[in-house]
Amino acid sequence: MSFDVIGRSVKRNDVVEKITGSARYAGDVRLPGMLYARTLRSNMAHATIRSIDTSRALALPGVKAVLTHENVPRVLHYGSPHPRSASLAQDQYILDNKVRYWGECVAAVAAISEEIAEEALELIDVVYDPLPVMATIEAALAAGATPIHDVGPGGNLVAPPIKVRRGDIERGFAEADLVIEGEYEGGRPTPAYMEPNVCVCHWEHTGEHNSAASDRSGDKLTVHISTQTAFMVRGILAEVLGLPLNQVRVIVDHMGGGFGAKQDLFQSEFLCALLSRETRRPVMLEYTRKETFLGGRSRHPVKIWLKQGFKRDGTLTARQARVVFNSGAYGSHGPGVTAVGTTAMTSLYRCENIELEGMCVYTNAPIAGAFRGYGVVQTYYALDIQMDEAAEQLGIDPALLKRKNAVRAGDLAPSGHPLVGHGLEDCIDRGMQEVNWPKTRTHQRSSDGARRFGWGIGCEMHGSSAYPGIKEQGNAIVKLNEDGTAVLLTGTAGLGTGAHTALAQIVAEELGIPFERVSVMHGDTDTVPWDIGAFASHTTYMGGRAAQMAATEVKRQLLERAAEKLEVAAEELELRKGIISVRGTDIHLSVAEALGVARGQPAAHLVGSATYTPTKSYSFGAHFAEVAVDVETGHIEVLQVTPVHEVGRVIHPLAAAGQVEGGIQQGIGHTLSENYEIDPVTGKSLNAGFVDYKMPLSMDMPPIHTILLETAPDPGGPWGAKGIGEDPIIAIGPAIANAVHNAIGVRFRHYPITPEDVLNALRAQKTEVA
Amino acid sequence: MIRFDYEEPRTLAEASAVLKAHAGRASVLAGGTDLLVEIKEHLRRVHCVVNIKRIPGLDAVTFDAATGLRFGALTTARRIELDADVARHHPGLRQATRELGSIQVRHRATVVGNVCRASPSADTLPPLIADGAVIEIGNGTSTREMLLEDFFTGPGKTALQPGELVLAIRLPPAPARTGRIYIKHGRRRAMELATVGVAVSITLDEARICTKARIALGAVAATPIRARDSEAALEGRVVDATIIAHAADLAMAASRPISNVRASAAYRREMVSVLTRRALEQALATIP
Numbered sequence A: 001m002s003f004d005v006i007g008r009s010v011k012r013n014d015v016v017e018k019i020t021g022s023a024r025y026a027g028d029v030r031l032p033g034m035l036y037a038r039t040l041r042s043n044m045a046h047a048t049i050r051s052i053d054t055s056r057a058l059a060l061p062g063v064k065a066v067l068t069h070e071n072v073p074r075v076l077h078y079g080s081p082h083p084r085s086a087s088l089a090q091d092q093y094i095l096d097n098k099v100r101y102w103g104e105c106v107a108a109v110a111a112i113s114e115e116i117a118e119e120a121l122e123l124i125d126v127v128y129d130p131l132p133v134m135a136t137i138e139a140a141l142a143a144g145a146t147p148i149h150d151v152g153p154g155g156n157l158v159a160p161p162i163k164v165r166r167g168d169i170e171r172g173f174a175e176a177d178l179v180i181e182g183e184y185e186g187g188r189p190t191p192a193y194m195e196p197n198v199c200v201c202h203w204e205h206t207g208e209h210n211s212a213a214s215d216r217s218g219d220k221l222t223v224h225i226s227t228q229t230a231f232m233v234r235g236i237l238a239e240v241l242g243l244p245l246n247q248v249r250v251i252v253d254h255m256g257g258g259f260g261a262k263q264d265l266f267q268s269e270f271l272c273a274l275l276s277r278e279t280r281r282p283v284m285l286e287y288t289r290k291e292t293f294l295g296g297r298s299r300h301p302v303k304i305w306l307k308q309g310f311k312r313d314g315t316l317t318a319r320q321a322r323v324v325f326n327s328g329a330y331g332s333h334g335p336g337v338t339a340v341g342t343t344a345m346t347s348l349y350r351c352e353n354i355e356l357e358g359m360c361v362y363t364n365a366p367i368a369g370a371f372r373g374y375g376v377v378q379t380y381y382a383l384d385i386q387m388d389e390a391a392e393q394l395g396i397d398p399a400l401l402k403r404k405n406a407v408r409a410g411d412l413a414p415s416g417h418p419l420v421g422h423g424l425e426d427c428i429d430r431g432m433q434e435v436n437w438p439k440t441r442t443h444q445r446s447s448d449g450a451r452r453f454g455w456g457i458g459c460e461m462h463g464s465s466a467y468p469g470i471k472e473q474g475n476a477i478v479k480l481n482e483d484g485t486a487v488l489l490t491g492t493a494g495l496g497t498g499a500h501t502a503l504a505q506i507v508a509e510e511l512g513i514p515f516e517r518v519s520v521m522h523g524d525t526d527t528v529p530w531d532i533g534a535f536a537s538h539t540t541y542m543g544g545r546a547a548q549m550a551a552t553e554v555k556r557q558l559l560e561r562a563a564e565k566l567e568v569a570a571e572e573l574e575l576r577k578g579i580i581s582v583r584g585t586d587i588h589l590s591v592a593e594a595l596g597v598a599r600g601q602p603a604a605h606l607v608g609s610a611t612y613t614p615t616k617s618y619s620f621g622a623h624f625a626e627v628a629v630d631v632e633t634g635h636i637e638v639l640q641v642t643p644v645h646e647v648g649r650v651i652h653p654l655a656a657a658g659q660v661e662g663g664i665q666q667g668i669g670h671t672l673s674e675n676y677e678i679d680p681v682t683g684k685s686l687n688a689g690f691v692d693y694k695m696p697l698s699m700d701m702p703p704i705h706t707i708l709l710e711t712a713p714d715p716g717g718p719w720g721a722k723g724i725g726e727d728p729i730i731a732i733g734p735a736i737a738n739a740v741h742n743a744i745g746v747r748f749r750h751y752p753i754t755p756e757d758v759l760n761a762l763r764a765q766k767t768e769v770a
Numbered sequence B: 001m002i003r004f005d006y007e008e009p010r011t012l013a014e015a016s017a018v019l020k021a022h023a024g025r026a027s028v029l030a031g032g033t034d035l036l037v038e039i040k041e042h043l044r045r046v047h048c049v050v051n052i053k054r055i056p057g058l059d060a061v062t063f064d065a066a067t068g069l070r071f072g073a074l075t076t077a078r079r080i081e082l083d084a085d086v087a088r089h090h091p092g093l094r095q096a097t098r099e100l101g102s103i104q105v106r107h108r109a110t111v112v113g114n115v116c117r118a119s120p121s122a123d124t125l126p127p128l129i130a131d132g133a134v135i136e137i138g139n140g141t142s143t144r145e146m147l148l149e150d151f152f153t154g155p156g157k158t159a160l161q162p163g164e165l166v167l168a169i170r171l172p173p174a175p176a177r178t179g180r181i182y183i184k185h186g187r188r189r190a191m192e193l194a195t196v197g198v199a200v201s202i203t204l205d206e207a208r209i210c211t212k213a214r215i216a217l218g219a220v221a222a223t224p225i226r227a228r229d230s231e232a233a234l235e236g237r238v239v240d241a242t243i244i245a246h247a248a249d250l251a252m253a254a255s256r257p258i259s260n261v262r263a264s265a266a267y268r269r270e271m272v273s274v275l276t277r278r279a280l281e282q283a284l285a286t287i288p
Ligand SMILES: Cc1cc2nc3c(=O)[nH]c(=O)nc-3n(C[C@H](O)[C@H](O)[C@H](O)COP(=O)(O)OP(=O)(O)OC[C@H]3O[C@@H](n4cnc5c(N)ncnc54)[C@H](O)[C@@H]3O)c2cc1C
Pocket: B027, B028, B029, B030, B031, B032, B033, B034, B035, B036, B037, B073, B077, B099, B100, B101, B102, B105, B108, B109, B110, B111, B112, B113, B114, B115, B116, B117, B121, B122, B123, B124, B160, B164, B165, B166, B167, B191, B192, B193, B194
């Protein structure tokens, strides 16, 4: 197949706006008369509010409104508003008379300036009655622990445990020559998106009856917001605030990242809307960086117990695991993360006898939510490290052991579908070739002073789309203009990944017109087609397929019209690079000629609309990483990474590689330095800011030699394309941990692996030897 | 709303008068990379911000083989980082400025601001102390000077009196056969606060006997400190691996670090030993 537009790194369609700074983000919105809101956050991790007195704050000149649990509607709602999804917990109020974590919002102020709003916060007097703080999984699950919620199955569980059984686990272990068992633990990395949460709400009362507070028939709420899920935000605002959908308009223009976390609502959107309703003025509510930690979403901290059986030749005979995710104070995506993370352990490395249990626990800690990798980062860290350990004990090269057990065509994926192709084997093979494995691992560089070197491999697979947890749907409309240009209307958000460029490429390719002739209209719930949101690595896969289908439809209409003009059958026509030609002849005309205004005739109105309902596809990856460990300081440095990803079809190579590099940067951070720390006793947050929450920066990044494969295209995606968004953050963690073991012989089963951990482990290793 | 007065004095006398009038509640503004952050984050309440950048002559850098290097209060970290004389005579200081924040920060930040902020982890303090820096202080009418190592009285606290400001820092010329190193320990290559900082200045005679040693430690006590026992262990001796290891352990014994989210006290102490040893080895390797 030869392509004109896809597979090329065309210039992104938002590049000029971004570079010149003219791109508009929600935080750039300034409306006449706009007020500024700030939120008061609790300094207790678990307490009931005995009283809350706002009179001094209201008396401060410039303050226009103060909201507390006493004057906002009390509606129980989902933290993340996916429609009727099993992935989520319904356990939140806009404001409650109880706080469940340190930093939970208890009041909001709107004032004529941010500074006055901030000052007013100090004038709100809250009296708390403290409750026992259970900031850890152990404390929350202890017998007799105080329930954090009165919804849910009880026992501080967010949802009933998930159980997966296949085959016969006892027989599996009985058949094993080697059984390995281990406990694994994951810390609390946060997405740390560049753009803090922000929204601007304008509640207009334009109706005739707006004097009656209860009559909302003429109201219109407009929300400018940084969200991945504009239509979900619209849905839940409408539901909780009692408005029909056509009276809520959500606008998302550019976004500075989300990484999954910006699927949730953060209390602030409701508060901002209500402050606007009360003051009858537009209100902006923007988080400080600190608030993105306090009130944001992190990855779920986790504890995993994993036991596997192996034959001497490396064949897996049994896998048993218990996974406990720490959801923090609210359920958010806890049930979904638990389901996806736990069931992921049925796959990656094939095994017939499986018994898994996944739990999700409420604690008085910050809320964990959806975050790139969605539970799989955690479980594959454990699984892949244990495979490395098995390889060591069996005397088999780890890459070969992983390859031997790699899932392949026909195997059942975690979603319950048979897998397509041999993506994982292809990734391992190509990476081994590329880095000259196993020689590169067995012939390490010799140590240099205190530095020891090692190589490791980590593997992963990840689904595009959230099926079966959510039955998804991608929608698109393509309009063809009379000059041969086209507009794609899509509801999917552009988080900054270049997704809209990829969608425009797909439309251009399918239509047979140059990329520059396609523009994208997005992010306005009043005009673009309904969209489920940008998450689950599905935008190019699902939204792309819908865009392709809509383009197919427009193309059909166009060729019909051209056929009439040329007096040939439509089947005889082909369309490429904007030229319609009759096959096998030199008769041709441009798209504009086919469509254009002819004497006395209006231009054609060609619109294609399509819906694509996907199941799921899986992308695969293998990361080969080299590290240096300083045995005197404990410092681990990643020296180079060769990531190989099988993605079906590459639409925009540069953007795809960008996803890989970004995932590796985040993954290095999560594995070695990023951890949002909470005092286990008080629940107080200890490093809510970039001074002490340590992300690797550009100068810390090693060379990355990205390889993208197209060997297992999925029949669902456009020309076989699958997702790439989440995959790159998954395999890097175990690759590093395995490389560290290769370098110093210490097996770490947790993240982040800090310098102090390294030194302590080396000391323990020495005493063992002595 | 954070309200404060703002002054732009044109002379040192004017500046001192304003500072005195606010009796300890006025803050000098140089690069502002510490001060403005502290004000915005409500870490410091100020009545008056006194911008000294309109006072002429405060950014002068001079070098003289006999008297050494002198740089004024408005000299930026970037200027020091790129200065050829600094590179030749004060490589430890150069290294500290190279690793301070980011290039953008270094273009604004002054070394004197770094000194006056008196953070225990500030990067330029250990190499300045190891190199024997002298600080010049003025109050508008008279000037006084002191050894930089005596300037710090606690975290964020200095010997400055109301009405006083720092005019310049002087560094005596380095003796021949001197090796100087600063090692900053942290997780990142840039934009990082030191968990431990070690500066060494060591001079050998022709027989490789140590004639002078200065070791200064950052981030392991309430102020930057000198490891005097280590220095004494080195001076008058031929420096070999055993003595280096001993000096490193004495430095560790001198440190009184705290535990916080960045690192535990035990880890910091251990790093003092490792880094002092490395700094000494690297400094010695530069002496032919
Ligand atoms: C992003 C970032 C990264 C940073 N990274 C580092 C780092 O890696 N290492 C490090 O050590 N520091 C770092 N800092 C801190 C800061 O940049 C340095 O301490 C800098 O040298 C301060 O200089 P300044 O000119 O900006 O000082 P200012 O902020 O202007 O002043 C600092 C303090 O000194 C006082 N002061 C300044 N000049 C005088 C004077 N002449 N007389 C009397 N008092 C005076 C001020 O009143 C104030 O109290 C960082 C800061 C930021 C924002």
